[in-house]
Amino acid sequence: MLQGATIVFTNLKNYNLRYESKVISHTATTITAQIKSANIWDFTGLSDILISEDWDWEVDATTYGYTNDTFYENFVVIGVKVTSDSVRNATILEVEDTTGILVGDKIRIEDDTRSFEINNVSQVVDATHLEVTSGLSRTYYFSRNPEIKVLRNTFSNTHMHQIRSNEVETLLISDYLDRGYPSFHSHRSLPLISDVTGLIKNDSTIMASGSSSIIYQSQSNGNLWGAKVDLNNWLEGSSSDITGVGGAIYYGNRLIAGSTNGNMFIEGGDGTQIVPIVGPEVLESSSSNSSSVDSSSSSSSSYSSLSSSSSSSSSG
Secondary structure, eight states: OOTTOEEEEEETTEEEEEEEEEEEEEOSSOEEEOOSOGGGBOOSSOOSSSBOTTOEEEEEOTTOEEOOOOOOSSEEEEEEEBOSOBOTTOOEEEBSOOTTOOTTOEEEEEOTTOOEEEEEEEEEEETTEEEESSOOSSOBOGGGOOEEEEEESOOSOOOOOEEETTEEOOEEOGGGGGGTOOSEEOOOOOOSOSSEEEEEEETTEEEEEESSSEEEEESSTTSSOEEEEEGGGGOOSOSSOOOOEEEEEEETTEEEEEETTSEEEEOOGGGOEEEEOOOOOOOOOGGGGOTTSOHHHHHHHHHHHHHHHHHHHHHO
8 A cells, every 4th residue: 555655763862864765665563664775774783864763754745545435427327329310400209218317318329420508408218218308419320330428427336446546446336337437446635725826834733624514724834634614504594505716815814715706704713604705785975866966065965874874774
């Protein structure tokens, strides 16, 4: 698992010394490290300046581990042949078998010309016929081997990949072959936040925010990151989720963050809350309708009307 990882050797008696090497192999109780230079090792006894017995060691495993979940997006879960010509503007398609296809499924219609279009299933008519929501953009001739592929964001196969030095292990997944995917595949390591727009430092903690509803924090100089708060967990009564944090500050030992959908997050123990940012209501002055009032008196009258309204509202 940790083959190739950096192993760091230090000595409590000499803080200025630090040696690095690479892990060759390991078991539950032993680690075999590369001897880059014999001049920094002492295998005969104890030493304060050379790596020897009683030295401390630490393996940098920040880029090692396993993938947490398997996420699918527009994954082909079903593929069926179209069994007759499907003419332009048609909404009924004849296929080999409709088993497993559901109303609302997103489908990709393609043929040997390599052109395709995306549509949705509006009705499963019978065992061999589908109805789609939009008429076809062109004719798909049976002689061109047209095919319908059902695209979903879920699939039954879940698996883990080992990550070593930030490289993801390639696996053979036989379930993918029947769906037109290569059996060997890998995954990309995705960032927690694609676009970082803000960094905050509070004592020994660094916080990062950006294109996510989650604000992340690190207490290890940015080597390890974990979620501090998900703003969507505090959102109530809104039709849209928070998708990003535009800016954040620490004020009075409280985290204050502005989100992309017009809300502010204010941290404060049990008083933590999401506060919507609402524009002030402008009241029309009664004197503004008079054409005989000049601009300065109209402005003054309008200000007076707003103040009066505000006072009346607060006293009531």
